[in-house]
Amino acid sequence: MLAVEDVRVTLGDAEILHGVDLTVASGEWVTVIGPNGAGKSTLLRAVGGAVPFHGKIIIDGTPTSALPRRRRAQLVATVAQQPVVPPGMRVLDYVLLGRTPYIAPLGRESAQDLSIVEQVLDSLELRRFTGRELETLSGGERQRVFLARALAQGAPLLLLDEPTSALDIGHQQEVLELVDRLRRERSLTVLATMHDLSIAGEYADRLVLLADGRVAADGPPAQVLTEELLALHYRARVRVIAGEFGPIVVPVRVS
Numbered sequence: 001m002l003a004v005e006d007v008r009v010t011l012g013d014a015e016i017l018h019g020v021d022l023t024v025a026s027g028e029w030v031t032v033i034g035p036n037g038a039g040k041s042t043l044l045r046a047v048g049g050a051v052p053f054h055g056k057i058i059i060d061g062t063p064t065s066a067l068p069r070r071r072r073a074q075l076v077a078t079v080a081q082q083p084v085v086p087p088g089m090r091v092l093d094y095v096l097l098g099r100t101p102y103i104a105p106l107g108r109e110s111a112q113d114l115s116i117v118e119q120v121l122d123s124l125e126l127r128r129f130t131g132r133e134l135e136t137l138s139g140g141e142r143q144r145v146f147l148a149r150a151l152a153q154g155a156p157l158l159l160l161d162e163p164t165s166a167l168d169i170g171h172q173q174e175v176l177e178l179v180d181r182l183r184r185e186r187s188l189t190v191l192a193t194m195h196d197l198s199i200a201g202e203y204a205d206r207l208v209l210l211a212d213g214r215v216a217a218d219g220p221p222a223q224v225l226t227e228e229l230l231a232l233h234y235r236a237r238v239r240v241i242a243g244e245f246g247p248i249v250v251p252v253r254v255s
């Protein structure tokens, strides 16, 4: 579904990604982990078309350089870390924006577009917020609305940049279980970033550890979440315990 080949990104006068290679198979969930500033968001932004890059990104068999914008929006939906929200926008209108790639220029949303949006709002328990302005929602409620817009887009490739950072532990589980269920039901492919390493390992098929703009490790969670790799790249002292759904990473005091 996705191939990232020797991708380099320069922002300002600094090269942030120094030749990243990554593949994600159709239906697979890959989560990019790594310390602050490693380039995780930049990588997702390059795949989503939000920053220019050198190298090659191929989505569903077509290099992005040959993908018209509308077609790309039908293939890739992004939940950014800090999405831009037009002031005064209400939840229903915001989630409907997800249907834009299917609406003809100057056209209006169809009954089918509305029905898709309503289904997504229901699945994320957001119906009661439809008339509210986004600024009046709590951080967690807003984060679910951002996810709703991306799901309404109906794209097979979902890019999630720290999708649960503002959510309490219950909503974290709820949202990740929903994404996982949709992935299975609709064969969605997921490329995410996450800081909670245990949760990252529980949901992803593969983890990619990015450090200083380079891939430092790529493999099943048990292969990447090791005390040695985490000490080396995060300068963190942790214990890794075998859990039912993947390794559990526990920070331990240094002294």
Ligand SMILES: Nc1ncnc2c1ncn2[C@@H]1O[C@H](COP(=O)(O)OP(=O)(O)OP(=O)(O)O)[C@@H](O)[C@H]1O
Residues within 6 Å of the ligand: 011, 012, 013, 014, 016, 034, 035, 036, 037, 038, 039, 040, 041, 042, 043
């Ligand atoms: N527009 C920009 N101009 C210059 N440097 C930038 C720009 N945007 C990001 N950077 C730098 O690129 C590096 C990677 O940023 P990025 O947001 O991709 O990291 P990240 O791994 O997602 O970090 P975090 O875990 O803190 O969210 C950082 O050092 C950041 O300061």
